[in-house]
Amino acid sequence: MEGKSFKYEVCDQTLTQTSKLVRHQCVLAVEKAFQCEVCNKSFSALSNLRVHQRIHTGEKPYTCEVCDKAFTQLSSLQVHQTIHTGEKPFKCEFCDKAFATSTRFLEHQSTHTGEKPFTCEVCGKSFSRSSHFRIHQRVHTGEKPFICEVCKKSFSRSSNFREHQRIHTGKKAFQCEVCNKYFTQLSGLVKHRHIHTGERKTFTCDVCNKDFEQLWAMLAHHRIHTAGKPSESCD
CATH class of the missing domain: 3.30.160.60 (Classic Zinc Finger)
Known part of the structure; x- marks a missing residue:
């Protein structure tokens, strides 16, 4: 395929590789x-x-x-x-791996060539997969297409959306490998593991000596004792 050029008739841009021609998207x-x-x-x-x-x-x-x-x-x-x-009609000439679609085939080939044909026009960051490129674009557009039907909160990634839904469904997908306790979110499991590892919590309320892993959580708790006024004694 080297040495040949392909002209895209829509916008007259000339590309040197078939893969680039297939992936090319003209901005009209x-x-x-x-x-x-x-x-x-x-x-x-x-x-x-x-x-x-x-x-x-x-x-x-x-x-x-x-x-x-x-x-x-x-x-x-x-x-x-x-x-x-x-x-799987699309076979990689480098590793003989086969693919069912041309899109997956072309994206796989980039693992051998290092090619990243999908480039963000805003920040210049490049991607080898079109799916990763589309997700990245939402950083600039602010698009959040995944909307929770229960609380109307929106998300830019389907993975974050699915994790959020467990709050409403009560599904607990994360299990502690020590005591087998389940949690709806990964962050909850991470915090729980401290019980088994014996890690000391950093921030302590100077009124009731309750411990917290994060400063903001301790400060929010401290308002219970100060009737909503932030305490000067809590560092």
């Missing part, structure tokens, strides 16, 4: 007239807006006939179906 001055009422993200096509809105509504109209798993986009269903068929 297209009016984005369709706006999401939930997160205010805009789209140039109504169809793209409707697909995006499924993030907020939870609608998954495409269902796998084999395992009944549902998806928001047809392309995601088609990728999923390769799990059942076992088809």
